[in-house]
Amino acid sequence: MPRAIVEVRDLHKSFTRGSETIDVLQGLTLDVGEGEFLALMGPSGSGKTTLLNLIAGLDRPTAGTISVGENVISDMSESELARWRTRHVGFVFQFYYLLPVLTAYENVELPLLLLPLTKEQRRKQVETALDLVGLTNRMDHRPGQLSGGQQQRVGIARAMVTDPTLIVADEPTGDLDTKSADEILRLMEILRAQLNKTIIMVTHDPKAAARAQRILHLEKGQLVLDTAAVGV
Amino acid sequence: MYGIPQEMGPVGFDPSIFLLSGYLLGMLVGLISLALVVGLVTLPLFFFVLFLIEQVSRVVAGTTGAFVSKLVLIMFRGLRRSPLRTSLTYLALFVLTTVLVFLYTILTFIGNVTAEKEANFKAIVTHKTVIPSQIKPGYYNQFKDLVLNGLPPDMRPVNGENDIMSWSFVGGSTDPINKRPDNALFMFCMEPQKITTMMDGLDDLTGDEKRIIDDGIEKMLANKQAIVVSQSRLKKLNVRVGQKIKLYGLNYPDMIFEFEIVGSLPDGKYEGVGFMNKDYLDQLLKTMPADYLMQDKALNLIWVRLPNKMAFERLSAMVDDPKNFNSPPIKMETASSGIGSWMEAYKDIFFGMKYILTPAMVGIMCLVIANAISIGVRERRTEMAVLKVLGFQPRHVMALVLGEAVLVGLLAGGMAAFLSWFGIGNLKMQIAFFGAFIVPWQALVYGPALGVGVAFLGSLGPALSAKNVRVAEVFARVA
Numbered sequence: 001m002p003r004a005i006v007e008v009r010d011l012h013k014s015f016t017r018g019s020e021t022i023d024v025l026q027g028l029t030l031d032v033g034e035g036e037f038l039a040l041m042g043p044s045g046s047g048k049t050t051l052l053n054l055i056a057g058l059d060r061p062t063a064g065t066i067s068v069g070e071n072v073i074s075d076m077s078e079s080e081l082a083r084w085r086t087r088h089v090g091f092v093f094q095f096y097y098l099l100p101v102l103t104a105y106e107n108v109e110l111p112l113l114l115l116p117l118t119k120e121q122r123r124k125q126v127e128t129a130l131d132l133v134g135l136t137n138r139m140d141h142r143p144g145q146l147s148g149g150q151q152q153r154v155g156i157a158r159a160m161v162t163d164p165t166l167i168v169a170d171e172p173t174g175d176l177d178t179k180s181a182d183e184i185l186r187l188m189e190i191l192r193a194q195l196n197k198t199i200i201m202v203t204h205d206p207k208a209a210a211r212a213q214r215i216l217h218l219e220k221g222q223l224v225l226d227t228a229a230v231g232v
Numbered sequence: 233m234y235g236i237p238q239e240m241g242p243v244g245f246d247p248s249i250f251l252l253s254g255y256l257l258g259m260l261v262g263l264i265s266l267a268l269v270v271g272l273v274t275l276p277l278f279f280f281v282l283f284l285i286e287q288v289s290r291v292v293a294g295t296t297g298a299f300v301s302k303l304v305l306i307m308f309r310g311l312r313r314s315p316l317r318t319s320l321t322y323l324a325l326f327v328l329t330t331v332l333v334f335l336y337t338i339l340t341f342i343g344n345v346t347a348e349k350e351a352n353f354k355a356i357v358t359h360k361t362v363i364p365s366q367i368k369p370g371y372y373n374q375f376k377d378l379v380l381n382g383l384p385p386d387m388r389p390v391n392g393e394n395d396i397m398s399w400s401f402v403g404g405s406t407d408p409i410n411k412r413p414d415n416a417l418f419m420f421c422m423e424p425q426k427i428t429t430m431m432d433g434l435d436d437l438t439g440d441e442k443r444i445i446d447d448g449i450e451k452m453l454a455n456k457q458a459i460v461v462s463q464s465r466l467k468k469l470n471v472r473v474g475q476k477i478k479l480y481g482l483n484y485p486d487m488i489f490e491f492e493i494v495g496s497l498p499d500g501k502y503e504g505v506g507f508m509n510k511d512y513l514d515q516l517l518k519t520m521p522a523d524y525l526m527q528d529k530a531l532n533l534i535w536v537r538l539p540n541k542m543a544f545e546r547l548s549a550m551v552d553d554p555k556n557f558n559s560p561p562i563k564m565e566t567a568s569s570g571i572g573s574w575m576e577a578y579k580d581i582f583f584g585m586k587y588i589l590t591p592a593m594v595g596i597m598c599l600v601i602a603n604a605i606s607i608g609v610r611e612r613r614t615e616m617a618v619l620k621v622l623g624f625q626p627r628h629v630m631a632l633v634l635g636e637a638v639l640v641g642l643l644a645g646g647m648a649a650f651l652s653w654f655g656i657g658n659l660k661m662q663i664a665f666f667g668a669f670i671v672p673w674q675a676l677v678y679g680p681a682l683g684v685g686v687a688f689l690g691s692l693g694p695a696l697s698a699k700n701v702r703v704a705e706v707f708a709r710v711a
Contacts, residue, residue, distance in 0.1 A: 058621060110619075
């Protein structure tokens, strides 16, 4: 495996619901190599989305450490995490979550607004990202004017526009038809192969998982199987 | 008010407090309804202005590319997302600002008329104990003599006799049988030449307005029976300038006045009333029997303009001296305190307007805004979470929510204040015999500030809730 860019050590995450404490992750340890495409699978409630959120810095662990690149993100404050996410993580959501009042161009530009870039630099990066997902001719369209597959492609452009260390995707094909899902997975493969992006994808779909290099199976908050994907 | 004839004013227990309360309540309901209608009518204008400003911010954002300008642009776009909610927020703020601008105008108006002037202030002489004040007509000359000869020279009025004015109120009806409000005429009976020099609210006349009044005064001086009447009253009486009318006295029973209407008053000046020559009343009184009930009551009050407070205090002592005036005794007070005494009866209403109604309305509107904005925040919770995921700081998310509300508040407050200022200013409404009732220009500043303030306060809670959105929770719920 190439040099680990994500290092998870003895990770615990608990939630309290009323008087009950639910241990979602129980001492999970994991390495993800640089430029690796990893799929997380498991039944509902197994903790895969929680793990993804923790690695992406959207939540803080109850115990254990998470390092991404040089940064120990489990020790960061909320505002430090926000700044770190802007530079180092790109997100792809199942339901795209594009801002409906902004055009495709403006949606992709959003994360760049937080970086010290000139207007021209931003424009160049947005156009490059949209070109990569094949939507330069749709950049002035609002999300409502795009198909599901196109919206997800905009979502991918938004995730990669900042040239992040890591791309996390939560069920990126869950809301798409087979053809669109295939296009999205192909795009993710391109991101990994051509741009050496590290991708962690949560999915329920074995076909989608088969496009990854490695599949991790989670159950009850623990890693039960770590295999190389069949399709690779 | 001082000297208003009994038929036209309260005696003893003042039932007008209930009338006024009812009038104010009715006015408030009417004003809210009117503001609501105007708000609805101006909704397209609001969205048009919103659109224009958005285009400007779009250009600014496109040109500068600055983060703040992009954030403002997102705020504008957010407002267009739910036109119904934006409209309701606008309407609530529009109505609130309109009503409060109106209340502010009334309170400012009252503040102005009751404010003491440091120098060159006016004083009123009235009956010492009886309201409405009715005193002997002979007191007028006696008082003038006291002022012009009894006061030390440096304390005398700067313009001599021209700074002293008598007022008698004459009310009558053009119909001797059916005396109704629409055929009644209320007049200030005084020396015509003092209309422009002593009456309040006539110091801002335009050239044409001054010519109209001067022309009327000249005719009144030449003809004792000549009168000038406001245009609105002429219309109500269905008479015109040049016509002769008979007025059957209301507070001067059995007295029939024969007037010639020689002119009208400029718009917004002493609406609903008229001016007649004092000499004509004196002449008619002479024709009445010596025991006629108004013979010793035909003077209601005397005005005097003094150079300073010392002169006022000196003259006040002389007026209080029973050697000068004892039957009936009279008193002198500054005009503002005189008006203030009259308003004393209504102080609870004014207090209520200022310290209960206004805060209550602001509080209610804050809750209305809070409700509207929090619905928006709940609907867009996921969107707020996505912004945070992308790296937006909690303060950015908070600014977006506050900014949208504040933009609506600014526009709604600004439009309400402007329309009130423009609309009420042109209506030339009048309270009692004061000059035209206008919205102070300061309302153009306070209106938008109020809109912004209420929108800010109302949206603060929802904005804090948006700021504290926990990303993982939001997506866990969505999944």
